[in-house]
Structure formats: structure tokens, C-alpha cells
């Protein structure tokens with residue numbers, strides 16, 4: 001186990017949390033733990049309880065969906081410094097896709113139940129987290145839309 | 157080909173020049189008159205993409221700068237602008253990589269070693285390699301857009317000592333659509349260059365990144381405020397890549413992209429390639445981002 005101070009430092013050094021004050025970092029660190037997944041491990045499955053989110057520190061994660069007769073299709077991959085998962089934020093808190101470690105993955109996970117409780121009482125923390133999640137969601141949506149356009153397809 | 161392909165071709169090519177209403181004052185170095193080149197090598201890169209190496213039937217090889225293009229005339233089919241995709245320091249072999257999309261490019265795909273085609277050029281503005289001196293370099297390619305950037309990559313590696321980090325970001329449709337696969341792997345193996353390849357659709361055993369090339373920009377490896385960036389790919393891709401680079405802090409004056417418009421004369425006469433106040437054939441195809449930003453946002457200018 002890493003100490004709370006170590007976790008504080010880890011979070012503090014991460015770009016996703018840049019600009020957060022010590023009080024909020026402490027609150028987050030209280031809900032955080034280190035995780036490790038080997039290549040091939042599933043981090044979560046579609047439909048499962050979305051009780052946490054992940055900040056990737058190392059490795060590659062494939063976000064996938066199972067397609068009948070085709071097996072798993074990779075929708076996108078996430079890498080170092082990316083965040084994984086926001087279903088913990090919105091009821092009913094179910095994962096909408098599968099997430100699989102493509103390589104060894106080291107991550108910090110933050111417990112969604114723990115965070116939601118803190119956000120209930122500390123709205124400012126809620127604001128700071130939302131302000132960090134919304135741009136990430138926007139960026140992913142933009143990338144997904146462009147991907148959908150199939151820009152490099154042969155002209156019809 | 158018949159017995160004197162060069163002569164036959166030259167005669168036909170002169171007709172094309174006449175048809176395009178070129179001023180009679182033009183001399184022997186008539187830029188409307190194609191020179192016959194022989195296909196020395198023909199290679200299939202992807203299902204619809206191929207590379208030809210050309211050598212002149214007579215006269216000296218054609219020297220060029222990275223980013224410039226030639227007009228290639230295919231007997232009986234027509235003429236198309238195609239970027240030069242070889243090493244500018246090795247002009248003996250004039251290299252073009254083409255994707256077969258229509259009449260002329262499909263006719264070109266059917267040619268083989270020994271066939272002769274007409275070449276006019278080189279035309280257009282080059283990628284300003286010098287703009288990168290003292291800076292980091294980011295090269296972003298989408299699809300066939302890697303072809304016009306390859307001469308730039310050669311030029312960048314030739315002046316490696318004057319540059320900071322060199323990063324190549326390449327987005328392809330699927331793993332099977334990765335152009336110049338061997339060369340991309342070789343670049344990737346270099347210690348003085350970072351290469352990331354992403355695909356829109358993972359197939360087979362691909363275990364690399366999946367997603368838009370814009371997402372690779374976030375992975376960094378360059379100091380945005382001190383970076384020269386060169387982008388080539390479909391227009392929508394270039395717009396979004398440019399935005400992502402600017403958002404990160406890359407200066408608009410050090411951001412360059414290469415535009416495509418239909419062409420006819422390629423020397424600024426006919427107006428076919430007009431884009432706002434510019435003719436893409438002579439004021440481009442390479443443009444500095446800040447000079448075209450407003451136009452770029454409008455779809456059809």
C-alpha cells in the first residue's frame with residue numbers, strides 16, 4: 001500500500017488534477033488506490049457496476065464492444081495520462097463498454113462511491129471534478145465523430 | 157508502348173499544351189510541355205495505392221523540393237497533379253505514390269515498367285524545412301497524406317542536428333492501410349525520432365493505438381511553443397489537427413498544411429485551382445496556417 005502522502009504526490013503530479021488545492025487533493029487521495037493489470041486482463045465489463053474511474057499511469061487500454069459474429073471491436077485506445085471511465089458520475093452507474101489492458105497497465109483508481117459522497121458535501125470538489133471531466137468527454141466525442149466519418153475511405 | 161514512345165508522346169503532349177491556351181511566347185522550357193519519363197519501377201503499396209519510380213528518357217533528372225508536385229500525363233487518359241514522394245537529395249529517381257480514385261489514376265495504375273508518361277513540373281510551394289531550425293518538429297499525416305510528407309521527413313532527417321525532437325504522427329484507416337510500412341517501422345526504430353501510428357479501425361492482430369490522429373497530439377513528446385508543424389491529409393483531418401496543435405500552443409506561423417484543388421495548367425493561368433485569393437498550384441499547395449485560417453473554416457471557397 002502506498003501512504004496517503006505518496007498518493008497525494010501521485011495525484012498532484014498528474015495533469016488531470018493540475019490546479020487542485022491541497023484540501024481537495026487530500027480528499028481525492030482518500031478515495032484512491034494503485035492498480036495493476038496484466039496484458040489481457042479486463043478492467044471492467046459492459047453492464048457492470050461503474051464504481052470507480054482510472055487515471056492511466058502506464059500502458060495501453062482498449063475500450064471495446066462485443067459485436068455478434070465479430071467478437072470484440074476496439075473503439076479506441078487510451079494511454080498514459082488518459083482517464084478511463086465516467087459512468088461512475090451518472091446514474092445508473094453502469095459501464096457502457098468493456099475495457100481491456102492491451103499491455104501491462106499501471107493506474108490509479110478513484111472509488112466512485114467514496115467520491116460521490118464527498119461531492120455531496122463538498123460541492124466545490126464536485127465542480128472541480130466536473131470541470132476536468134467535461135473537456136475530456138468533449139474531446140472523446142469529437143474524436144469519435146471524426147472517426148465515424150471514415151475520412152480515409154476510398155471516394156465513393 | 158510503340159517504337160518511339162518519347163516522340164509519340166511529345167507530339168500528343170504538345171496538343172494538350174495548345175488546348176490549354178498557353179501564351180505562344182513560351183520557350184523551350186515550356187512548363188506546359190511534358191517531358192517523357194520511363195517507369196523504372198512499379199510497386200503496389202496498398203490495394204488501391206501504388207508507387208512508380210520514373211527516369212527521364214533524355215536530359216537531366218528533375219530536382220525538386222519537399223512538398224512540390226508534378227503534373228503526370230497518362231496517354232489517352234489525361235493529366236493529374238501528384239506530389240513527389242521521394243528523397244529530394246536523390247532526384248535520379250522521381251518517385252510518385254498515387255491512390256487510384258478515378259479515370260486518370262486508374263489508368264496510371266494499369267501501367268507497368270517500361271511504359272512512358274509525361275511529366276511537367278515541379279510546381280508549387282515547398283514545405284519550409286528551414287522554419288523548423290532550432291525547434292521541435294511535428295509531422296502529422298492522414299492516409300495518403302504521408303506521401304507528400306515523405307520528402308519532408310527525408311529533409312528533416314538530413315538536417316537532424318539543427319532540430320530538437322522530431323515526432324511523426326500518422327493516422328491510417330486500418331492496419332492494412334499503413335503506407336510505406338517498412339519505412340515507417342525503420343523510422344520508428346530510430347533513436348532520434350518518435351513515431352506514433354493510429355488506426356480508425358483495428359483489424360487482425362493490431363495492438364497499437366485506435367482512434368483519430370488528433371488524439372496522438374495529446375501524447376506530446378514536443379514542446380508546443382517551440383515547434384514547427386507540418387500537416388497533410390483530408391481537409392477535415394487537417395482542420396482538426398491544426399486546431400489541436402494550436403490548442404496545445406503551437407504558433408500559427410509555424411504551422412503548415414498542404415491543400416488540394418483540381419488543377420489544369422498548374423502554372424497560375426487557368427484559375428481552376430482558385431482558393432479564395434490564391435491559386436493552389438502556385439501560391440500553394442503548402443500554405444502557412446495563419447494565412448488561410450479563415451478560408452479553411454469555410455467549406456467551399
Ligand SMILES: Cc1cc2nc3c(=O)[nH]c(=O)nc-3n(C[C@H](O)[C@H](O)[C@H](O)COP(=O)(O)OP(=O)(O)OC[C@H]3O[C@@H](n4cnc5c(N)ncnc54)[C@H](O)[C@@H]3O)c2cc1C
Pocket residue numbers: 155156225236237238239240253254255256257258259260261262280300303304415416417418419441
Ligand atoms: C497539389 C496536389 C497534390 C496531389 N498529390 C497526390 C498524391 O501524391 N497522390 C495521390 O494519390 N493524389 C494526389 N493528389 C490528388 C490527385 O490529383 C487526384 O486524386 C486526381 O487528380 C484524381 O484524378 P482521376 O482522374 O483519377 O479521378 P477523377 O475521375 O477526377 O475523380 C474520381 C473520383 O475521385 C474523387 N476525387 C478526385 N480528386 C480527389 C481528391 N483530390 N481527393 C479525394 N477524392 C478525389 C472525385 O470526386 C471522384 O469521385 C494531389 C492533388 C493535388 C492538387
Ligand code: FES
Pocket residue numbers: 418419420421422423424425426427428429430435436437438
Ligand atoms: S491550375 Fe491553372 S491556375 Fe492553378
